[in-house]
Amino acid sequence: MTILDERKLDPAVALAGLDDTAPREPHRQFALKHGDCFVVADAYGDIRGGGDGLFRDDTRVLSHFRLLVGERVPSLLGASLSQDNMIFTANLTNLPLTTLDGSATPQGVIYIERSRLLWEDRMFERIKLSNYSDREALVPLTLRFAADFRDMFEVRGSIRSRRGRDYDVETTEDSVSMRYEGLDKLDRHSTIAFSVRPDRILANRADFTMRLSKRGSETLFIEVGADRPAPPGRERYRAAAARARFGMRAKRRHGATVFSSGRVFNDWLSRARADIALLTTDLPTGPYPYAGIPWFSTAFGRDGVVSALQMLWLNPGLARGVLSFLAQHQATETSPFSDSQPGKIMHETRKGEMAVLRELPFGRYYGGVDTTPLYIYLACAYVERTGDMEFINSLWPSLCAAANWMEEASQQSSNGFVSYQRAAESGLSNQGWKDSFDSVFHADGTIPKGPIALVEVQGYVYAAYRGLAELALAREDASRAVHWTECAETMRKSVEEHFWMDDREFYALALDGDGRPCEVRTSNAGHLLFVGLPSPERAQRVSDQLLSASFHSGWGVRTLADDEILFNPMSYHNGSIWPHDTAICAAGLARYGVRDSLVRLLSGTFEAAVHFNMRLPELFCGFTRQPGEAPIAYPAACLPQAWSSGSVFMLMQACLGLEIDGLKGEIQVTRPRLPIGIDHLTIRRLSVGAAEVDLSFQRVGDRVVAYLDTRHEGLAPLIVRS
Structure with a gap:
């Protein structure tokens, strides 16, 4: 009826x-x-x-x-x-x-x-x-x-x-x-x-x-x-x-697991791991972490790569799934509507009616300027973590196509940087990770004309070239290794020359279409630290500012310094706190030897998670932390969000100073730190080459020592640097 x-x-x-x-x-x-x-x-x-x-x-x-x-x-x-x-x-x-x-x-x-x-x-x-x-x-x-x-x-x-x-x-x-x-x-x-x-x-x-x-x-x-x-x-x-x-149990068994002496801290680790498992979808190409619920429950290129990087030390299989999917959907033609060009890596894919009818370009959309170099970076990090050259060899044509896109993009730019300007009005106006309409601006608040060269994107390109050069050497391709090494060095020098602001001792957010810098202090500079581009002296100056009250709210790193003209702690990208951004900045600080401050960042993020019922949202407001008050939620955030859930594991790796060299079969630990209130932490079933080991960290007085379970001695060398 x-x-x-x-x-x-x-x-x-x-x-x-x-x-x-x-x-x-x-x-x-x-x-x-x-x-x-x-x-x-x-x-x-x-x-x-x-x-x-x-x-x-x-x-x-x-x-x-x-x-x-x-x-x-x-x-x-x-x-x-x-x-x-x-x-x-x-x-x-x-x-x-x-x-x-x-x-x-x-x-x-x-x-x-x-x-x-x-x-x-x-x-x-x-x-x-x-x-x-x-x-x-x-x-x-x-x-x-x-x-x-x-x-x-x-x-x-x-x-x-x-x-x-x-x-x-x-x-x-x-x-x-x-x-x-x-x-x-x-x-x-x-x-x-x-x-x-x-x-x-x-x-x-x-x-x-x-x-x-x-x-x-x-x-x-x-x-x-x-x-x-x-x-x-x-x-x-x-x-x-x-x-x-x-x-779900089968998903959560993939990779190593982390246990600590802190019950509440363990609850956070468990919830974060469960959220990543929840968002991970088994595709024909392997597991892929969908970005977030509700708005982004689909495969995003940038989000998938970052989530895979966060989990790489624990579960490299996730990175393999992401790389396989993105290689399969790499662009092969030029289309202004979808912002695609040969070699470019996908930004987003959708299955709904509007995408099918091409009312919007997001059926398979390539309007992300950073996804392609990040894809290469993830591939290079994956082989370093696992030693799996066989898989990388299968990706080699895709990686070379992505590298060709980067080179062509920089050659088409007047200043030699990889920049973006949407090819159709239906596309995204800003195409970095801060993709809201007002997230890129000059010091006076005006919106710059394109094409836009973002500072962190040039860092990703630099890291991609460096990684490709090492892969080329492993493949005994000396000419490509030399070429890509030169490309990386050229990019490094250009960034240091054109983006550094002497008067503010910080890197500019971007260069506009006239080559004029957007002289704004943002967390994007922390991503340069993550890839290791800045000189040690400049890295120290950036680190000091990221940890100052202008950026560090007490809950995490703000996306924009609080004295910039468009600062708004309730905005999407201009003063809010994104846990994944905080984690990337923290990993960058760790690269340059800043250790004790990492414990502060990890603790602040953990305490924020406690207030959010152990589930970090996509972002939250960037108000300064006040005694007895909770962090303030952002009203339209995704929850759960994959790279927010994964941020705890990137922060943890940075604090522990832990690196795994799958090519050499070594575990390297540099000046480890444990979170506040945690005296013991164990990583179980950590894969190192063909072996699986249990690695523990123990607080002893004012030091933290790392050691392998006696069952695993000799299987994987542990190198500890103080």
């Missing part, structure tokens, strides 16, 4: 106090993901239709999903994610209830446990009601729902001149089916099925009367998928939960 939507006729939404226009609060929302399907809901388990929803292949297939008890929102007791990120649970209880027959149920005697998981593009939900009163209770339960089938970019705010066709909702006695035919001629479906037949089922709601005996309980199972399943029930729910948890 077909029934029209009756939302406009029903006053229950207003009476229940449902506010679907309330702003999204990512730190109070909960996300689940499996493959290319994810769901974001609030602590009640409700989907309210803002930026939340159930998404499949970049389309929102469930835009409302709200539980009412007696036409009212139940009272929230608590909400949590399981440690493995597989099951969300909301703990709820009833407000006072009066049924049609006049019987009353007092507040707080019906316990409602709402559990949810995703498996194979389907959402499974279990709603268990338990009666703790001394009499039978009739509980009126309502589920309100809708599917708007909006493209991800529509959810983010894009306006379309026209859309496809919404079909009338079809209902059966125990299910509801919604359908949308896109302008791309693809049908998108969403079916909600119930284990219990509702008393009433309409296009946007299902009503139940749950009869609970004294001290008794009843359970309702729900499934949401593209088609009608076999009848939902306990066995299907348990089977999906078991498969989901088994799959």
